Amino acid sequence: MALWNSRFKKSLNETALKFSASIDIDGKLYNEDIDGSAAHVKMLVKQKIVSVADGKAILKALEEIRKEISSGKLNFDWRKEDIHSLIEERLVEKIGERGSSRFLSRRKLSEADAAEAGKRLHTARSRNDQVALDERLFMRKEITRLIKLTRTLQKVLLKKAEQYKSTIIPGYTHLQRAQPLLFAHHLLAYVSMLNRDVERLNDCMKRANRSPLGAAALAGTTLPIDRNYTAKLLGMNGIIENSLDAVSDRDVMIELISACSIIMMHLSRLSEELVLWNSQEFSFAQFDDSFATGSSLMPQKKNPDIAELIRGKVGRVYGALVGLLTVMKALPLAYNRDMQEDKFHLLEALNTTKDCLNIASELLKNTKFNKDRFERNLDGDFSLATELVDYLVRKNVPFRQAHHIVGSVVTLCVDQKKKLNELTLPEYKKISAAFDKDIFKLLTARSSVQNKRSQGSTSPAEVEKQLRFWKMRI
Numbered sequence: 001m002a003l004w005n006s007r008f009k010k011s012l013n014e015t016a017l018k019f020s021a022s023i024d025i026d027g028k029l030y031n032e033d034i035d036g037s038a039a040h041v042k043m044l045v046k047q048k049i050v051s052v053a054d055g056k057a058i059l060k061a062l063e064e065i066r067k068e069i070s071s072g073k074l075n076f077d078w079r080k081e082d083i084h085s086l087i088e089e090r091l092v093e094k095i096g097e098r099g100s101s102r103f104l105s106r107r108k109l110s111e112a113d114a115a116e117a118g119k120r121l122h123t124a125r126s127r128n129d130q131v132a133l134d135e136r137l138f139m140r141k142e143i144t145r146l147i148k149l150t151r152t153l154q155k156v157l158l159k160k161a162e163q164y165k166s167t168i169i170p171g172y173t174h175l176q177r178a179q180p181l182l183f184a185h186h187l188l189a190y191v192s193m194l195n196r197d198v199e200r201l202n203d204c205m206k207r208a209n210r211s212p213l214g215a216a217a218l219a220g221t222t223l224p225i226d227r228n229y230t231a232k233l234l235g236m237n238g239i240i241e242n243s244l245d246a247v248s249d250r251d252v253m254i255e256l257i258s259a260c261s262i263i264m265m266h267l268s269r270l271s272e273e274l275v276l277w278n279s280q281e282f283s284f285a286q287f288d289d290s291f292a293t294g295s296s297l298m299p300q301k302k303n304p305d306i307a308e309l310i311r312g313k314v315g316r317v318y319g320a321l322v323g324l325l326t327v328m329k330a331l332p333l334a335y336n337r338d339m340q341e342d343k344f345h346l347l348e349a350l351n352t353t354k355d356c357l358n359i360a361s362e363l364l365k366n367t368k369f370n371k372d373r374f375e376r377n378l379d380g381d382f383s384l385a386t387e388l389v390d391y392l393v394r395k396n397v398p399f400r401q402a403h404h405i406v407g408s409v410v411t412l413c414v415d416q417k418k419k420l421n422e423l424t425l426p427e428y429k430k431i432s433a434a435f436d437k438d439i440f441k442l443l444t445a446r447s448s449v450q451n452k453r454s455q456g457s458t459s460p461a462e463v464e465k466q467l468r469f470w471k472m473r474i
């Protein structure tokens with residue numbers, strides 16, 4: 001019979017029970033549920049709401065239940081509705097059995113009292129504040145994992161940046177060649193993006209790690225509980241003050257799924273580049289055979305499925321974000337059963353993001369980059385046109401005019417099917433007298449990168465500075 005069944009003449013219809021059961025999902029939070037209950041009962045004992053002996057019996061049984069679950073002895077029967085009911089029911093059952101044993105009679109407890117101990121655990125608590133607590137404890141653990149995985153990916157990127165420190169690549173905007181970049185600069189951009197992800201997760205942690213416990217159903221309780229004590233026992237940064245807010249809100253969860261969505265968006269951009277770069281057209285990168293797949297029909301194929309799947313799985317996480325936002329939209333305060341759906345979205349987002357972070361690190365570790373191919377055809381390329389503009393600006397030509405002049409140079413090259421370093425000096429001079437023979441040494445990719453001087457630019461010195469900075473931080 002359900003925990004709440006006392007006022008009903010009938011038990012819940014079986015199809016309705018199956019429909020409303022959530023144990024297949026919230027069962028994953030059993031450790032957090034037990035941790036929360038243990039803290040709760042310690043507080044009840046401290047506040048003399050529950051006797052020391054009852055408290056001990058409850059704590060002991062809770063730990064046994066934890067083992068029963070982890071060893072697979074106690075299975076998740078959907079008839080028990082959710083993990084909270086399952087654990088409480090098992091607790092009452094276990095202590096009830098033991099009430100008549102020598103163990104408790106030695107402690108001079110009356111058998112009847114001892115058997116009742118399990119029924120005292122839920123004093124001054126509702127499943128509403130209980131589930132909100134479990135979720136926060138779970139999120140806390142998962143945030144730590146996400147941060148670790150993100151840090152690992154940053155380290156892989158850093159290592160590659162170190163390895164290909166002098167490699168130059170064509171930098172793109174609109175997927176059109178823009179200006180040369182050091183490959184390390186490109187990789188460090190991802191390190192920096194992922195660092196904001198870590199910051200977002202840390203920030204989310206501050207808000208997640210607050211205790212809603214003691215809010216009871218919504219209004220608090222008449223019993224003399226100590227909310228701060230349970231929060232402290234659980235290592236949380238304090239409580240969520242307003243009891244109604246504590247049980248009604250899921251914004252921290254939405255925040256966490258948003259942080260996951262942004263991580264996934266970053267991973268999708270990395271994946272997309274890897275897919276492109278592994279194409280024969282680009283040939284900038286090559287996945288190790290152990291991270292590529294073939295075709296069932298075309299024997300020559302080497303497909304980038306892993307990167308594509310990371311890109312594809314973003315849909316799950318964005319879906320989870322929109323899913324939970326939609327669950328919460330327009331819900332009146334306080335708890336509504338709709339909110340049980342939250343864990344489905346949370347787990348989907350967390351599992352997918354962790355999986356993708358992990359595989360992205362492995363994939364990248366197992367990718368070789370093709371220095372020669374990256375650097376081929378960069379000298380004299382139109383992606384050096386900006387070097388000429390800056391050259392003219394240094395000769396005091398107003399920028400807009402310089403831009404126009406170099407535009408004419410490019411047009412001439414296009415017409416004559418030449419690269420920038422294939423025009424003659426007289427041809428340059430015909431377009432602008434400000435050009436001199438020293439322009440030719442500007443028309444290599446290496447000099448383009450080397451001549452950058454602004455802070456955070458792709459110059460070897462600045463990239464080295466960034467590399468050192470991140471190596472120290474991560």
Ligand code: ARG
Pocket residue numbers: 022026082084127128131335337339340341
């Ligand atoms: N299984 C429920 C959930 O996850 C627990 C809270 C139930 N509360 C209630 N008032 N029915 O949301």
